[in-house]
Amino acid sequence: MASSSSSKHRRSYDVFLSFRGTDVRNYFLGHLYTALDQSGINSYMDNEDLKKGEQISPALMEAIEESQIAIVVFSKDYASSPWCLEEVAKIMECKEQRGLMVFPVFYKVEPREVRGQRQGYAEAMAKHEVKFGEDSEKVKRWKKALLDVGSMSGWHFMDGYEAGLIQDIVQKISTQLDRTLLKVAKYPVGIDSRVQELQTILNLQSKDDILMIGLWGQGGIGKTTLAKAIYNAIFREFQGSSFLDRVSENSKSSTDLVHLQKKLLSQVLRKELIVFSVDEGSQLIQDRLSNKKVLIILDDVDDEHQLNALAGDCEWFGKGSRIIITTRNKHLLTSHGVYSDKLYKVTALECGEDLELFRKHAFLRSQKIEIRSNLVDSVLHYAGGLPLALQVLGSFLCGRGEHQWESTLDKLAKSPHKEINDVLKVSYDGLEDYVKEIFLDIACFFKGQETKYIREVLDSCDFATTIGVEILIERSLISEEHRTLQMHDLIKWMGMEIVKRECCDDAGKRVEVMAL
Secondary structure, X not given: OOOOOHHHOOOOEEEEEEOOHHHHHHHHHHHHXXXXXXOOOOEEOOOOOOOOOOOOOHHHHHHHHOEEEEEEXXXXXXXXXXXXXXXXXXXXXXXXXXXXXXXXXXXXXXXXHHHOOOHHHXXXXXXXXXXXXXXXHHHHHHHHHHXXXXXXXXXXXOOOOHHHHHHHHHHHHHHHHHOOOOOOOOOOOOHHHHHHHHHHHHOOOOOOOOEEEEEEOOOOXXXXXXXXXXXXXXXXXXXXXXXXXXXXXXXXXXXXXXXXXXXXXXXXXXXXXXXXXXXXXXXXXXXXXXXXXXXXEEOOOOOHXXXXXXXXXXXXXXXXXXXXXXXXXXXXXXXXXXXXXXXXXXXXXXXXXXXXXXXXXXXXXXXXXXXXXXXXXXXXXXXXXXXXXXXXHHHHHOOOOHHHHHHHHHHHHHOOOHHHHHHHXXXXXXXXXXXXXXXXXXXXXXXXXXXXXXXXXXXXXXXXXXXXXXXXXXXXXXXXXXXXXXXXXXXXXXXXXXXXXXXXXXXXXXXXXXXX
């Protein structure tokens, strides 16, 4: 699996064509190259009729590395050419390391003949073993490449209408080239390890299961960034894919939901459909996608109606599909049927990761400004591993001197940064009034104290404390650790700022209420 950084590699060609020239150059391959070219697809086809030796020329190696897609045309004598075998081995290396997409065409040979090295392929490999030795690492690489590519889905043609096959290939390649990578983040620090953890939960090896997976965590923790990164890592393994960002923000009305349904369908099917109502849109999603293996990511969902309209049930989608939902509300995932082992809590950056991300935003290579380490440590402590805070504060402090850093930290000690605070406050704004009261009391007085004690105090004030605390945990505003209630310092300061504004005319109001 290519890492999330693979997209940075330069691409010079849309398609690299690997083939045995004497078998297909003047017929099938020539027609395919022309059809790709007429569709505006930039393809690399080697024009040498005779390839000597076993080593790929530097130009060919570079062409493979700089292509988005490789089409391997397995013909009768493909395996007899050491050059072709080196090509296919290099192609599989680039698939793993650079995210190269690979599609085989079995042209007048059976797929099992290629992957199992039978009949003509067996004879060719036996000759290579005689020449290079049975234990040759080179031959082992070739055999593994044939097995791997021969096991992949592609096109099988024995006889008939070649133009139809070429049309199918061009259409498939055009669709794949239209599915572009998402921009993850300017500096995706700590993302690759989290993508690997999430891939374990996704269990992509299971071809029949249809799974819903939930990413949850507080605002600014990096849920959207992680969702984009996992999308880039796996979307090519599906027949169609859709990434719907800011679902909550973009679905304030039924008309908005209809627009999102149309967007989902058009992204997966690569064509526009007419949708008149939410109910019709839900039915269309079921009808059109129930037989397709799809990847659907619904980002920043905050309401059950949104899920019911866009991904009401796993059975809406074909075998092998994966639906990923990001939200601040864990209970929303639970109530929608996402199993507990399919929930992934997105947590703050670890020590070291936070410094790396902050430094990338705060200290540009061209700048020579020196900042005391204790000031950097103070900012890291304030941010508490929250990527949003590290990015915002790093960008704000970039290029400023120590006096400005000190002034900024003094200001933050008195009131939170508005941009960060506004993101965190979204979770608070969605609470019912009684839950807001419980949250503000915990933020002002009880952070770090025993859960049992907090419940007793708040129950004595006639709060529905048990369910209120549970909701706050589900909304990622607080957490229970070692029988105490904890919250991120930035969330605590957000709560205290709310109280300060509510009680600006009477600073002792909340203390007096708690004393009753």
